[in-house]
Amino acid sequence: MTTRDPDEPDSLVSGEAAEYRALTEAIRDLIKVMHEGDIGRLEVERGDLRISLTARELIAPPTNGVQPQIPPAITAGPPPAAVPAPAPVVDDHLYVVTSPMIGTFYASSAPGERPFVQTGDEVEAGQTVAIIEAMKIMNEIVAEQAGVVEAILVTNGETVEYGHPLMRLRPLS
Known part of the structure; x- marks a missing residue:
């Protein structure tokens, strides 16, 4: 058949x-x-x-006379320099390193590598304390002043927002 x-x-x-x-x-x-x-x-x-x-043309939905604004294209350039994180004061003796952008927090430069800092470590002003990955660009987060890491407030791989507290430092002086 x-x-x-x-x-x-x-x-x-x-x-x-x-x-x-x-x-x-x-x-x-x-x-x-x-x-x-x-x-x-x-x-x-x-x-x-x-x-x-x-070929059939796709029919766009009505826009009510308002055209959406399309932002200009972002061109690739050199990676930004280390971004100092703002350091708002928590109390008289501690300051907080916060995220200057939205992204993913990383405690080390690569998986399996030693973290930039751990609780109890002494940090110098300008020292890299973490990385925030934003749009596939790794942005170094640096301490604005010397201190001792009192607490790390986020976990490796956690998504953070602008201003999100990353760690608390006790100033050396």
Whole structure:
């Protein structure tokens, strides 16, 4: 028993059926070429056969007369220099290193590496204490003043927001 294409007209005999299948396969291939090549219109002529294909345009939803503002493209440049984290005072003796941006907190320069700082470590002013990854760029977070790390307030790989407290330091002087 043979299987029949449900789209194939009943009146076709076996030779015409093969020709019909070849033609529909060729049309599918042309549609694929149009889609992959971003082609809007395609015409093919062969003997007395002419095929004309036109891609449908996508209809955008109504905008109520307001066009969305598209920000300018950001061009890649050199990675930013170390960003000093603001250091708001928590009490008379401690200050907090906070995140200057939204991103992912990393305690070390690479997985499995020793953390930049640990609780109890002495930190110098300008020393890197963490990294915040934002948009695939690693931004060093530096201490604004010397101190001893009292507490690290986030875990490695945690997402942080602008101003999010990262660690508390007790000043040396």
